[in-house]
Amino acid sequence: MKPWCWYCNRDFDDEKILIQHQKAKHFKCHICHKKLYTGPGLAIHCMQVHKETIDSVPNAIPGRTDIELEIYGMEGIPEKDMQERRRTLEQKSQESQKRKNQDDSDEDDDDDEPGPSAQVAVQPQAGYAAALTQPGIPVAGAPGLPPGGYQGMPPMMPGFLQ
Ligand SMILES: [Zn+2]
Numbered sequence: 558m559k560p561w562c563w564y565c566n567r568d569f570d571d572e573k574i575l576i577q578h579q580k581a582k583h584f585k586c587h588i589c590h591k592k593l594y595t596g597p598g599l600a601i602h603c604m605q606v607h608k609e610t611i612d613s614v615p616n617a618i619p620g621r622t623d624i625e626l627e628i629y630g631m632e633g634i635p636e637k638d639m640q641e642r643r644r645t646l647e648q649k650s651q652e653s654q655k656r657k658n659q660d661d662s663d664e665d666d667d668d669d670e671p672g673p674s675a676q677v678a679v680q681p682q683a684g685y686a687a688a689l690t691q692p693g694i695p696v697a698g699a700p701g702l703p704p705g706g707y708q709g710m711p712p713m714m715p716g717f718l719q
């Protein structure tokens with residue numbers, strides 16, 4: 558929530574500026590112009606230094622003049638006033654962003670194009686044909702006769718030579 562002054566309902570960009578504003582506008586002694594930090598601080602100052610009783614916060618809007626409330630910047634603001642402030646801000650932002658909200662917050666899932674998952678229907682058929690085209694196992698290297706080997710002729714007897 559943006560800093561705002563409870564006493565006069567003004568908006569501020571920075572809480573430091575808000576505090577300076579409160580000290581200058583709402584917590585300043587009207588007699589010696591000393592800047593105090595809170596309403597009660599101002600009341601005590603005026604009572605002790607000037608013997609004067611302060612019964613309302615200077616420059617405050619009607620209903621926000623309670624000198625007893627210890628408000629410093631955004632601290633100490635009564636909860637009901639914080640809630641009221643939040644409601645007011647929400648109404649303001651809803652009015653200014655009404656068109657924008659209608660465009661993108663209500664229909665988050667409304668896509669123009671179908672998602673990529675819509676057309677994934679490919680049949681798995683790979684590896685099927687490869688098994689059918691397997692040729693018969695060729696008989697390689699038949700067990701043929703050993704080369705040479707048995708001659709069929711008995712060795713000649715030496716006696717037959719002459
Ligand atoms: Zn103010």
Ligand SMILES: [Zn+2]
Binds near residue numbers: 587590602603
């Ligand atoms: Zn004073």
